[in-house]
Amino acid sequence: MFPTPIQNRSRAAQITYQSLLPLVLILWLLPLIAVMLFSIRPFSDFGQGNYWGMPSSFEFFTNYGRVFFESDMPRYLLNSVFITVPTVIGAVALSCMTGFALGIYRFRGNLLIFFMFIAGNFVPFQILMVPVRDLTVDLGLYNTKLGLVLFHIAFQTGFCTLFMRNFIRALPYELIEAARVEGVAEWRIFWFVVLPLMRPAIAALSVLIFTFIWNDYFWAVVLTQGPGAQPVTAGITSFNSQFVAQFHLMSAGSIVAAIPPVVIFFLMQRHFIAGLTLGAVK
Known part of the structure; x- marks a missing residue:
């Protein structure tokens, strides 16, 4: 009636579980990671379509400073x-x-x-x-x-x-x-x-x-x-x-x-x- 605990499953099932868990965790956190990366990008990156590449400059203090003080x-x-x-x-x-x-x-x-x-x-x-x-x-x-x-x-x-x-x-x-x-x-x-x-x-x-x-x-x-x-x-x-x-x-x-x-x-x-x-x- 209830699923078998992963500790009691076969070795193959445990390896599959341990392999998929980090992938699922990354997929679940991907939107939050994207927001965190966007928050340190300069505004020019969005105009140039540079959404997922390396930021042209890191504007952590500038962006968060504007959020709090401007x-x-x-x-x-x-x-x-x-x-x-x-x-x-x-x-x-x-x-x-x-x-x-x-x-x-x-x-x-x-x-x-x-x-x-x-x-x-x-x-x-x-x-x-x-x-x-x-x-x-x-x-x-x-x-x-x-x-x-x-x-x-x-x-x-x-x-x-x-x-x-x-x-x-x-x-x-x-x-x-x-x-x-x-x-x-x-x-x-x-x-x-x-x-x-x-x-x-x-x-x-x-x-x-x-x-x-x-x-x-x-x-x-x-x-x-x-x-x-x-x-x-x-x-x-x-x-x-x-x-x-x-x-x-x-x-x-x-x-x-x-x-x-x-x-x-x-x-x-x-x-x-x-x-x-x-x-x-x-």
Whole structure:
């Protein structure tokens, strides 16, 4: 039913696997490698069609210097921080409470409410573009960081609730019962008993949501415009003018924009893996 581990396969299969793995890894990293090479090329190379050859000169400091000191990239990065961090905090906090309510309490309509949270994840977000934009305009939240934060919290809470509810359901229910026998209030059970056990799940979910929101481009373009509120994913397009696309600066900006999620993942890697694997074995 399950594939045989590569260690238990024949020697020929192991050699084939070891030979193909570096090739597949290179193919997977090829777009990122191309962007990194483009980010150190001079603009003249693109006009001459020198995309994959040796750069005529290495403009690492020039290109990245222009990105940081001659553009609005620092402001776009700051916008992304002000959008992503509150969204992660809001979505995770709400999902912890809704997951606790749906995972611990037994009441009529529990599954219906849970399915409503799940159903939101199956709605194609493209069809919501016009009504969501109109709603933000009517509420005065269009082209504001607050509007983007509230929108992301609303849409991410469904997935987060699914994640947290299933995690809480796997916790020993005897701990809840023992606390209730001792007369502990429900909110204290949540805060002092359940929440500490949810730390691995909170860490894993925070990394996932941070990556989702930081890398969002579609809603950043739909709900914001200009450096006042746009995050870095949409701000990279500011390097394109009407007639000229500055691919070297766009590539440098893309590398800069990709660094924070990578750093967050490596900082939270231990907690992230623990949160995803907790409960996999006993």
